[in-house]
Amino acid sequence: MALKIGYKASAEQFGPRELLDFSVRAERDGLDIVSVSDHFQPWRHHGGHAPNAFAWLGAMTQATSRVTLGTSVLTPTLRYHPSIVAQAFATLALLAPGRVYLGVGTGEAMNETPATGAEFPGRKERRLRMAEAIELMRRLWTEERVDFEGEYYRTSKATIYDRPDEPVPVYVAASGPLAAKLAGRVGDGFVCTSGKDPQLYVDLLDKVREGAEQAGRDPGSIRRLIEIKVAYDRDLDFARESCSWWAALALTPEQKEGVEDPLEMERLADENVDRAPTRFIVSNDPEEVVEKIGAYVELGFDELLLHAPGPDQDRFLDQFGADVLPLLRARYG
Secondary structure, eight states: OOOEEEEEEOTTTSOHHHHHHHHHHHHHTTOOEEEEOOOSSOSOSTTOOOOOHHHHHHHHHHHOSSSEEEESOBOOSSSSOHHHHHHHHHHHHHHSTTOBOEEEOOOOHHHHHHHHOOOOOOHHHHHHHHHHHHHHHHHHHHOSSEEEEOSSOEEEEEOOSSOOSSOOOEEEEOSSHHHHHHHHHHOSEEEEESSSOHHHHHHHHHHHHHHHHHTTOOGGGSEEEEEEEEEEOSSHHHHHHTTGGGGGGGSOHHHHTTOOOHHHHHHHHHHTGGGGGGGSEEESOHHHHHHHHHHHHHHTOOEEEEEOOSSOHHHHHHHHHHHTHHHHHHHHO
16 A cells, blocks of 8 residues: 555644644645544643534535545544434545545543543443444445444434445554454554554554454555654754643553543643653654654554644644655655
8 A cells, every 4th residue: 555644633732723724734745644633622721722623624624625634533432422423424525525534542531521421431341332333333324224223322213314425434543452453353444653662563463464354354455544753853952842742642541541631631741741752753863753754664554644742833844844754755655
């Protein structure tokens, strides 16, 4: 599969209008994908944002003409009923034919519990909910009058009246082996994020392959998308400091899991701000950045979503586009 390089639209950090401007620019600069995060509440209370992903993607379908549009990632199981997600993405797919995918994950307490008041389920239930939600959404995209009786979701004579001829591709996010096997069994694509133990990616891709083979699917048909967290700047100190806003990403799963309040998440992040750069490729050397990104390409990832941490996204797009992107394209096509 051809390598695609995209832009992560960080809805936690930017408001809808400026995020739209950055993303339109990413298309103009020749990037292939724009994927937006879906948060009800951001990682930080002070200076954070959380525009609605459905509404924002609707604007993007009309503001762009070429890039693939999607979510990285949305949770179609708790604050959203999967029927509503299926309806929304069917509409988006008609507004931008052939350019929309749905990236899904099992969710975070800070987005789901405050919006619904419901208790945040454990990992197993969240994974089972996601599998059931994918099944239901695909039926709604391909059938009329859907009667669905699942463990978690039900529909009665449900029809999506405006839908594309082909179902919306579903990318499944995973950070553990069971979710990765699910991606292989049912996903059109697999999603994960960079900056963790290198062996983790080998293990996850093995599980994706295993899940696909067990389901009688061709593992090579599954797109492999990774969010590349990269702080590139010609000023190395600027690059390193730009990571600070995203210190929450460097927290351990045990520190983050179950945190529902952005104020508490912000406090934990600020206590660990020195660890913020550990999740990012931090460099002022274009060749070094290409080498480190290339390690993921060599593993088999064929869609790279660039997540730049700094507040000045134009500065990143200017410098990365001039210094790094041509080298990356030249090496990997």
